[in-house]
Amino acid sequence: MxxxxxxxxxxxxxxxxxxxxxxxxxxxxxxxxxxxxxxxxxxxxxxxxxxxxxxxxxxxxxxxxxxxxxxxxxxxxxxxxxxxxxxxxxxEAEALQAVAMAMLQYTPxxxxxxxxxxxxxxxxxxxxxxxxxxxxxxxxxxxxxxxxxxxxxxxxxxxxxxxxxxxxxxxxxxxxxxxxxxxxxxxxxxxxxxxxxxxxxxxxxxxxxxxxxxxxxxxxxxxxxxxxxxxxxxYGHSPELLQWIEPPERFQARLELFDRLEHADLLLAGAHHLVLQMTGWLCARQLAVERILLLLEHERGRVACPPTAVEVALAEPTWRDEHLMRLLRERLGKLELVAPVIGIRLEAQQLQAMAPPTDSLFPDPGGSEEDRMRMIELLVARLGPENVLQALPHADYRPEIANAWVPVHQKVSAAVRAAQMPPDVQSLPRPSWLLAKPLALLMRDHRPFYGSPLRVASNPERIEAGWWSQTQTRDYFIAEGKDHALYWIYRERINGSGEDAAPRWFLHGLFG
Structure with a gap:
């Protein structure tokens, strides 16, 4: 119809x-x-x-x-x-063009x-x-x-x-x-x-x-x-030829404010004005955005200062304005302006093709992957990118090398993300919390001590890895304290004899 x-x-x-x-x-x-x-x-x-x-x-x-x-x-x-x-x-023409750009989200x-x-x-x-x-x-x-x-x-x-x-x-x-x-x-x-x-x-x-x-x-x-x-x-008796609006190759929109604003949270409605235009542009171009840049322009003349940049990086590309506005609300709510704002400009910096909808008949329990990504992006906006991290696995037997933590917005290739240890190692127990640096343990009555004497409760797991001067030779055990807490400890294997050959014990992780 x-x-x-x-x-x-x-x-x-x-x-x-x-x-x-x-x-x-x-x-x-x-x-x-x-x-x-x-x-x-x-x-x-x-x-x-x-x-x-x-x-x-x-x-x-x-x-x-x-x-x-x-x-x-x-x-x-x-x-x-x-x-x-x-x-x-x-x-007037600019305003009408802005409305037309926003309407592209409903039809091209x-x-x-x-x-x-x-x-x-x-x-x-x-x-x-x-x-x-x-x-x-x-x-x-x-x-x-x-x-x-x-x-x-x-x-x-x-x-x-x-x-x-x-x-x-x-x-x-x-x-x-x-x-x-x-x-x-x-x-x-x-x-x-x-x-x-x-x-x-x-x-x-x-x-x-x-x-x-x-x-x-x-x-x-x-x-x-x-x-x-x-x-x-x-009356529908003859056809009518119309010229469709063509979206530009690159999105960049600006809004001049009618007054100088000194509080960043007051800019949210103006930012929504620009985000709606970008949403229509993304839908018309069949693209999704991964990174946007909101520039807050300040006074000109002798008291001029460079624009304040508010950059929002998304863990998962999107073309919807609701999620972008939630992230901008968090960022603008914590921003302190160095000078009053007289204009704002929005740029779509990192783009990719719009992903097709999921082909699964039933939704995944606990929410979709998109829902989880939105939650992570909201945490990044609230806590900062340095406080929300993701695992970066490495194919190495040494526990402290086998994984690193990087900001969640950093791209990790599929090959690196799929890095796994051999099946025989994957079946071995691993603690829920791994210490950033192994902690040397005291010895009391020839037993490692951490709050209480630790009792070894498993067979040893030997790990030998590393090159040249970084070689590590360890025997790992699961130990139990008097409070029945389980610890992951290891003993260094030292070749030689005498006092220097006495074994040293270290705490490396804690089981949940």
């Missing part, structure tokens, strides 16, 4: 309302958004001018009497302290349409995301995270979804439902019909169903072919 989502974002610059990542207030995607009311709370008034006339304003400015279309002088007369900004089409077919509207072909994604209601809810949640509110509509045709989104007319999954909704829409919603609005009004043609009943040859001679093509595309 072919189904489209139309996502309409009113063309307002980012400067209109205070963004979420600067304070606790929210910014609406349009001046009529519910979040816009909260954004203006406590603000002296924000007014956006285009050609010296008001084209958007906050609620505080509206309360003071500022109206759309008012000139700058009238605004300053009513609100001398108003914050006046100029509309920036470049910033995302197109930019007229008047700040995105079209998403989500027919093949419905089952993956749990149906149209769940998918629209996720899209709306992503919009709020990015700092916008928008109008979301669904339709079996791309142009139909565009029209429903522009009018905020809801969802129409089937074609007959779409036709009923389109018939009630005004003719002025079609861009090619707007220059002829007075002519249509004189004919009494105000809705699309009335436009459909007009003679097509005369309508084409008067208004041109573009109007009929758009109308036929909306």
């Amino acid at each position: 072919r189904l489209w989502i139309g996502l309409y974002l009113p063309q307002l610059p980012l400067e209109v309302f205070s963004p979420r990542w600067c304070n606790s207030s929210s910014n609406g995607g349009g001046a009529d958004g519910a979040d816009a009311d909260n954004a203006a709370a406590g603000d002296p008034g924000i007014v956006v001018l285009e050609q010296e006339r008001v084209m958007a304003l906050s609620k505080a400015a509206h309360i003071e009497g500022v109206l759309p279309g008012m000139r700058r002088g009238g605004v300053l007369m009513l609100m001398p302290d108003a914050r006046i900004v100029q509309r920036s089409h470049e910033r 077919q995302v197109a930019l349409a007229e008047e700040a509207t995105l079209l998403l072909d989500i027919g093949a994604s419905l089952r993956l995301f749990g149906g149209i209601r769940q998918l629209c809810a996720q899209v709306r949640a992503n919009l709020r995270t990015l700092g916008f509110t928008g109008c979301i509509a669904c339709a079996p045709t791309a142009r139909g979804a565009w029209l429903l989104a522009r009018r905020n007319a809801g969802r129409a999954v089937k074609m007959d439902s779409l036709v009923r909704r389109l018939n009630r829409l005004p003719v002025s919603l079609l861009p090619p019909a707007r220059p002829f609005a007075a002519w249509f009004d004189g004919l009494g043609c105000r809705r699309l169903d009335e436009l459909q009943r007009l003679p097509r040859p005369g309508l084409q001679r008067r208004c041109g072919r573009a109007l009929l093509d758009m109308l036929d595309a909306a």
Whole structure:
């Protein structure tokens, strides 16, 4: 089934309302958004001018009497302290591109349409995301995270979804439902019909169903072919060609903050704004990220200092934003800023092909490997990479050489990880805790002593290994103390005679 989502974002610059990542207030995607009311709370008034006339304003400015279309002088007369900004089409395009990049996580077919509207072909994604209601809810949640509110509509045709989104007319999954909704829409919603609005009004043609009943040859001679093509595309009578958004070869996104922030934890919402874009880019490129770099940009000029780098290394590649945000929350929560932050930049540094889903029918007990890797990454973010280690085995008979501990994010090849001792050695008992350095034991009544006299409780295991001056010759035993604790001790084998030939005992491990 072919189904489209139309996502309409009113063309307002980012400067209109205070963004979420600067304070606790929210910014609406349009001046009529519910979040816009909260954004203006406590603000002296924000007014956006285009050609010296008001084209958007906050609620505080509206309360003071500022109206759309008012000139700058009238605004300053009513609100001398108003914050006046100029509309920036470049910033609007950047914001729309950021939303489009985030939407790539739901479908690779995302197109930019007229008047700040995105079209998403989500027919093949419905089952993956749990149906149209769940998918629209996720899209709306992503919009709020990015700092916008928008109008979301669904339709079996791309142009139909565009029209429903522009009018905020809801969802129409089937074609007959779409036709009923389109018939009630005004003719002025079609861009090619707007220059002829007075002519249509004189004919009494105000809705699309009335436009459909007009003679097509005369309508084409008067208004041109573009109007009929758009109308036929909306009703599904003709196909429509769209140009899909192409993700760049390399991901790098930047967000300029609206205020200087002095606490790192306040940057989390802005970081989420960038991570959502990266998530869409990763899904579109079928990649997973292993290492990301978040750069916190500080003041410029005479007091300039280099950006603060926050690097997050993952034990297992991922392309989901939830896990990345958990790690960034831990890192930013412990970070002390050297200077206020005015902008943040995110880079995907280490990538690999996205792994296919598991082919097992039943999940592994105790969680999947991905769950365990996420837990390890969370520990690294909290405790630091030097405090979370992994085993690095070596094919050596000496216990202190047979294994080393390295940071968990260090890559260990499969050949090294598979290094094992011969089967006869694997069957021998080994202690749960091995001392970093063997501890020399005292001798009392010709018996090794560690808190109490130790009684040998096993046959000896002889280990001879090493080269040249590093040769080790030892006899290992399991010993038991008076508290019934078990210890792994060894006796050095020394060739010779006399006092220097007396055996020396060492404690090397403890059994659990």
